[in-house]
Amino acid sequence: MKCDLVVVGGGPGGSMAAKAAAAAGLNVVMLEKRQEIGDPVRCAEGVSKRSLHKMVQPEPEWISSEVKGARLYAPDGNSIVMSEDKSGGEVGYVLERKVFDRGLAMLAAQAGARVMVKTRALGLIKKDGAVCGVSAMRIGEPIQIEAPLVIGADGVESKVGRWAGIDTTLKLDDIESCAQFLVQDASIDDDYTEFFLGNSIAPSGYAWSFPKGRKLANIGLGIQGSRSKPGEAVRLLRQLMKSRFPNGRVVEMVVGGDPCSGPINSAIADGVMLVGDAARQTDPLTGGGILNAMKAGAIAGEVAAKAISAGDFTRKGLQEYEARWKEDIGKTLARSFQLKEFFVKLTDKDINQLIGSLAKEDITKMDLGGMLRVLFRLNPKLLWSLKSLII
Amino acid sequence: MLTVNRYKCCYCGACVGVCPTCALELVETWLEVSTECKECGLCAKICPVGALEVRA
Ligand SMILES: Cc1cc2nc3c(=O)[nH]c(=O)nc-3n(C[C@H](O)[C@H](O)[C@H](O)COP(=O)(O)OP(=O)(O)OC[C@H]3O[C@@H](n4cnc5c(N)ncnc54)[C@H](O)[C@@H]3O)c2cc1C
Ligand code: SF4
Ligand code: SF4
Numbered sequence: 001m002k003c004d005l006v007v008v009g010g011g012p013g014g015s016m017a018a019k020a021a022a023a024a025g026l027n028v029v030m031l032e033k034r035q036e037i038g039d040p041v042r043c044a045e046g047v048s049k050r051s052l053h054k055m056v057q058p059e060p061e062w063i064s065s066e067v068k069g070a071r072l073y074a075p076d077g078n079s080i081v082m083s084e085d086k087s088g089g090e091v092g093y094v095l096e097r098k099v100f101d102r103g104l105a106m107l108a109a110q111a112g113a114r115v116m117v118k119t120r121a122l123g124l125i126k127k128d129g130a131v132c133g134v135s136a137m138r139i140g141e142p143i144q145i146e147a148p149l150v151i152g153a154d155g156v157e158s159k160v161g162r163w164a165g166i167d168t169t170l171k172l173d174d175i176e177s178c179a180q181f182l183v184q185d186a187s188i189d190d191d192y193t194e195f196f197l198g199n200s201i202a203p204s205g206y207a208w209s210f211p212k213g214r215k216l217a218n219i220g221l222g223i224q225g226s227r228s229k230p231g232e233a234v235r236l237l238r239q240l241m242k243s244r245f246p247n248g249r250v251v252e253m254v255v256g257g258d259p260c261s262g263p264i265n266s267a268i269a270d271g272v273m274l275v276g277d278a279a280r281q282t283d284p285l286t287g288g289g290i291l292n293a294m295k296a297g298a299i300a301g302e303v304a305a306k307a308i309s310a311g312d313f314t315r316k317g318l319q320e321y322e323a324r325w326k327e328d329i330g331k332t333l334a335r336s337f338q339l340k341e342f343f344v345k346l347t348d349k350d351i352n353q354l355i356g357s358l359a360k361e362d363i364t365k366m367d368l369g370g371m372l373r374v375l376f377r378l379n380p381k382l383l384w385s386l387k388s389l390i391i
Numbered sequence: 392m393l394t395v396n397r398y399k400c401c402y403c404g405a406c407v408g409v410c411p412t413c414a415l416e417l418v419e420t421w422l423e424v425s426t427e428c429k430e431c432g433l434c435a436k437i438c439p440v441g442a443l444e445v446r447a
Contacts, residue, residue, distance in 0.1 A: 177437050230438055
């Protein structure tokens with residue numbers, strides 16, 4: 001089989017890449033190793049409403065619920081509230097990713113991309129060192145797909161980068177080990193996402209409740225890999241359920257790894273572009289990666305079309321992708337990485353102090369930057385090392 | 392030897408992302424371990440459910 005572009009992975013990043021490239025006229029094949037796109041879910045499903053609408057017109061069935069804002073709990077129980085469009089992007093909609101991911105794949109298919117499910121990429125085919133396709137296993141049968149360009153959208157477990165000589169291995173400091181239950185409980189706040197901070201709740205991470213409507217919520221947590229041990233995330237989640245949602249009924253279980261390394265230096269190689277979790281474009285502070293994967297995917301798809309018409313598939317020909325994703329999401333990712341590196345070291349006393357200091361401030365109208373500036377004014381000593389980021 | 396408890400594994404792929412030798416491959420619900428495994432135990436540490444164990 002021959003085509004212009006092979007996209008490996010049918011998540012949000014892959015589908016947006018395939019959609020953009022097919023819409024620009026390329027002959028695109030998207031490979032997804034699972035038999036059902038989007039299932040099993042590895043996500044808390046929160047996205048900013050505004051940012052999502054900028055990229056696609058969401059179908060009603062993609063969205064489980066809409067939230068008004070976020071509430072943040074300190075280890076001592078004190079809390080602060082941030083309102084929807086000010087709290088930095090990870091709240092707004094809580095999606096139904098099984099439906100959402102498939103919906104995006106359908107948009108790619110409608111644009112003309114060929115989607116192959118239960119088809120796992122096994123490696124890059126190279127001729128004289130240049131990428132010229134992908135070998136894959138399709139429903140148990142080996143196939144070869146010839147193409148001068150490959151987009152790696154293969155998520156946290158990405159291999160495409162490694163095959164192309166980009167080292168994307170995650171150090172334990174750079175991945176959050178996560179566990180989540182879908183919970184039915186009368187005590188769930190249907191209107192607010194909730195975040196629970198504290199080293200005994202989720203060491204160097206946080207716990208969350210993302211409501212899906214009618215007293216159902218994704219309740220989960222992520223802990224830094226270096227502070228994890230076998231089975232720790234699930235153990236801590238059970239502990240959280242006991243203390244916070246003792247009457248909660250668990251109807252689904254999700255586990256996963258969320259990259260928090262900050263983006264890799266370069267997401268391109270000759271004949272290859274990486275997007276989304278594969279390029280470690282997940283926000284290291286929040287763990288949110290859906291929208292970044294979609295943005296990067298759409299850019300990569302457009303650049304693929306230009307590279308094909310120019311006939312240049314080398315790193316140089318793909319440089320526009322690198323420049324554009326760095327311009328679009330790179331700066332926020334770098335800032336979030338520095339903030340994360342600082343916040344993972346905070347003690348419970350520090351977190352109590354920070355959240356407590358906001359008790360008398362009106363932060364509901366602030367964005368993350370504004371809130372950080374207030375925090376800095378109130379806690380200069382504690383936050384001194386972040387000075388250059390905040391002011 | 393690295394053992395996979397397939398009754399526990401939730402096939403999330405977190406272990407695949409941290410393996411320094413690319414020894415792990417997730418085939419839908421089946422985690423494969425190749426001979427490249429150096430028994431470093433990083434994957435076991437990250438596993439949210441505790442499905443992996445390096446045994447002597
Ligand atoms: C517990 C948890 C909670 C999260 N919560 C949020 C949240 O609330 N909001 C948010 O924005 N983000 C969240 N994230 C992150 C988010 O899930 C990811 O950033 C997002 O899915 C990245 O999209 P992607 O397209 O890059 O990769 P993925 O969605 O992971 O898609 C990659 C796809 O590639 C396929 N694949 C892999 N290898 C191959 C191969 N060799 N051949 C063929 N196919 C292959 C996989 O099967 C998969 O379908 C969370 C992550 C976790 C683990
Ligand atoms: S990290 Fe654990 S649950 Fe996830 S795929 Fe690996 S062994 Fe399975
Ligand atoms: S023990 Fe180390 S080398 Fe072996 S699979 Fe796990 S992470 Fe890879």
